[in-house]
Structures are given as C-alpha cells and as structure tokens.
Amino acid sequence: xxxxxxxxxxDLDLELSRTLLGRxxxxxxxxxxxxxxxxxxxxRRPDVVLVDVYLAGAVxxxxxxxxxxxxxxxxxxxxxxxxxxPREVPLLKAGANAVLRLPPGAGWDERLLRYVSVPVRKASxxxxxxxxxxxxxxxxxxxxxxxxxxxxxxxxxxxxxxxxMDLAFRLPGEERMLRARGRVVRRGxxxxxxxxxxxxxxxARGAIERFVRAS
Numbered sequence: 605x606x607x608x609x610x611x612x613x614x615d616l617d618l619e620l621s622r623t624l625l626g627r628x629x630x631x632x633x634x635x636x637x638x639x640x641x642x643x644x645x646x647x648r649r650p651d652v653v654l655v656d657v658y659l660a661g662a663v664x665x666x667x668x669x670x671x672x673x674x675x676x677x678x679x680x681x682x683x684x685x686x687x688x689x690p691r692e693v694p695l696l697k698a699g700a701n702a703v704l705r706l707p708p709g710a711g712w713d714e715r716l717l718r719y720v721s722v723p724v725r726k727a728s729x730x731x732x733x734x735x736x737x738x739x740x741x742x743x744x745x746x747x748x749x750x751x752x753x754x755x756x757x758x759x760x761x762x763x764x765x766x767x768x769m770d771l772a773f774r775l776p777g778e779e780r781m782l783r784a785r786g787r788v789v790r791r792g793x794x795x796x797x798x799x800x801x802x803x804x805x806x807x808a809r810g811a812i813e814r815f816v817r818a819s
Contacts, residue, residue, distance in 0.1 A: 606629060606630050606631070606651040606652075606720055607630075607631045607633060607648060607649075607650040607651050608625050608630060608631070608632050608633070608650060608651065608652050608653075608654060608720075609633045609635065609641060609644055609645055609648070609650035609652070609653045609654065610625075610632055610633065610634050610635070610654045610656075610683075611635045611636075611638065611640075611641035611653065611654065611655045611656060611659050611662070611665065612634075612635075612636070612654075612655075612656030612658065612659055612683065613636050613637070613656065613658055613659055613660070614656060614658060616656070616683070616706070617632065617634060619706065619707060619708070620632065620654075620708075622708070623708045623712060623713055623716070624712075624713035624716055624717060625716075633648060633650065637659075637660070637661075638659055638660060638661035638662065638664065638665040639661075641653070641655070641659075641665055642665055642668060642669070645669055645675055645678065646672075646674065646675060649674075649675075649678075650678070651679070651720050652678075652679045652680075652681060652716070652719050652720050653669065653678055653679065653680045653681070654681050654682075654683050654704075655680060655681070655682055655683065655695065655700065656682075656683045656684075657682060657683065657684045657685075657689050657691040657692060657695065662691075662695060663694045663695055663698050666680055666695055666698040666699050666700050667698040667699065669699070670698060670699030670790075679701055679719040679720065680699065680700045680701055681700065681701060681702050681703070681704050681716065681719050682695050682696070682700045682702070682703045682704070683703075683704055683705075683706055684703050684704075684705055684706070685705065685706055686705050686706070686707070693765055693766065696765040696766065696789055696790055697765050697790065697791055698790075699790045700789070700790065701719055701789055701790070701798075701800070702715070702718075702719060702789060702800065704716060718753055725749040725750060725751035725755075725756075725816065726749060726750060726751070726815060726816045726818075727748065727749045728747070728748075728749065728750070728775075728776055728815075729746055729747065729748065730746070730747045730750075730773060730774060730775055730776055731744070731745075731746065731747070731773065731774055732744075732745040732746060732747045732755075732757055732759075732771060732772070732773040733745065733771070733772045733773070734757070734759075734769045734770060734771045734772070734786075735769060735770050736763070736767050736768070736769050737767075737768060737769075739770075740770070741769075741770045741771060741772040741783075743759065743761050744759070745757045745758060745759035745761070746758045746759070747773055748796065750773075750775070750812055750815065750816070751812065751816060752801075752804070752809060752812055752813065752816070753800060753801055754786065754789070754798065754799050754800040754801050755771075755773075755786075755799050755801075756792060756796060756797070756798055756799070757796070757797055757799055758795050758796050758797075759795060759797070760795060763788050763791075763797050764788065765788050765789065765790065765791065766787060766788060766789075767787065767788040768785070768786075768787050768802075769785070769786050769787070769788070769799070770783070770784075770785055770786075771783065771784045771785070771786055771799070775811055775812070775815045776815070777815070777818075778811050778815070780807075780811075782807070782808040782811055782812075783805070783808060784801050784803060784804045784805075784808055785801070785802050785803035785804075786799040786800060786801050786802055786803075787799065787800050787802050
C-alpha cells in the first residue's frame with residue numbers, strides 16, 4: 605500500500621479523500637506541524653509528501669528532507685489554493701517537485717500519480733541547449749540525469765524557479781535531437797537545476813524509455 609504523508613495545519617482529509625489518495629491502495633498519514641511531519645517522514649518513509657503552503661516551517665521542512673541522505677529522493681508536492689501564492693516559490697526553491705492546487709480539479713489525480721514515487725532516472729552526461737520563455741534553444745548546458753518526467757541540467761546561465769523553457773538534447777546512443785518543453789522546479793547544487801517536462805512528444809518519450817531501460 606502506498607503511503608502519502610500530508611503536512612497541513614488545515615483539515616484537508618475529507619477533501620483529499622475524494623481524490624486518488626482516498627481510493628484503495630493508499631494510506632494517508634496526517635501531520636499538523638512541521639516537526640511531526642519531519643519525524644514521520646524519517647520513520648515511515650512515505651511514497652509522497654504533500655506540504656501545505658500554510659504549514660508553519662514548511663520551507664525548513666522541505667529543505668531538511670531534501671538535505672538529508674535518507675529522505676532527499678522523496679517526492680515532495682506543495683498544496684496551494686487555486687490562485688498562485690507567493691509562498692510557493694521558496695518551497696520550490698527548497699526542493700519541492702511540483703504544486704497541486706486545491707480544490708482538486710481535472711487532471712489532479714493524474715498529476716499526483718507522477719509523484720507517488722520518485723521517477724526512475726538514469727545518470728549520464730549529455731549535451732543540452734535551452735531557451736527561456738520564447739527564446740530559441742541556444743543556451744548550452746549539460747544534462748546530468750534524465751527520466752520520463754524531467755532532467756537535471758548544469759549550466760552557467762542564471763535560471764529561476766518557475767522559468768519556462770524549450771529544451772533540445774541528444775542522449776548517448778541517439779543520433780537525433782530530442783525536444784521538450786519544461787519548467788524549472790528547483791535549484792540543486794551550484795549551477796544545477798531540476799527541470800520538469802511539461803510537454804514531451806512520443807519520439808522523445810520512447811528514446812528516454814529506451815535509455816533508462818538500458819541501465
């Protein structure tokens with residue numbers, strides 16, 4: 605059974621019980637304060653951690669989970685209300701994977717399912733070029749790992765969390781250039797950025813699947 609740790613000072617259990625989290629195969633563990641959520645994360649090792657923007661100490665919680673060797677690979681999703689909330693940005697910078705908005709709407713379950721476990725990625729070094737916004741994909745970078753949901757890139761260019769970008773990259777063993785649309789979701793080590801794919805065509809998806817499967 606998959607375990608979802610929900611860290612929120614609000615009573616979201618009824619609302620979330622109507623989503624994928626309320627169906628057979630899921631257990632929900634609730635924590636109302638950050639210290640409780642941190643202890644449960646280390647003790648129970650959930651498949652996904654959902655952190656409410658209204659949780660006091662939320663940024664410190666996410667940073668701690670990302671910084672500890674035993675929890676740094678956890679999937680961490682931010683829960684926020686329907687309108688964009690400035691509190692989302694420091695949480696993404698601290699290492700959260702994504703934001704899901706409340707109340708849950710169309711596509712909510714599908715998007716959450718992507719983060720129920722950390723997507724499988726393969727480490728390698730491969731050439732990447734990108735353009736932020738509508739700029740062409742011309743800024744050089746190096747891919748450090750890749751999976752079906754995103755990649756880790758290293759570049760001298762300065763990027764910000766939530767930057768939208770077009771990417772072009774060539775995986776080892778592939779002759780053709782692959783293309784994707786992505787969004788910066790976190791900063792890693794110096795000059796490293798986690799990019800979530802927001803659009804990936806079938807040819808790129810197939811190439812990534814073959815590349816990861818060959819590990």
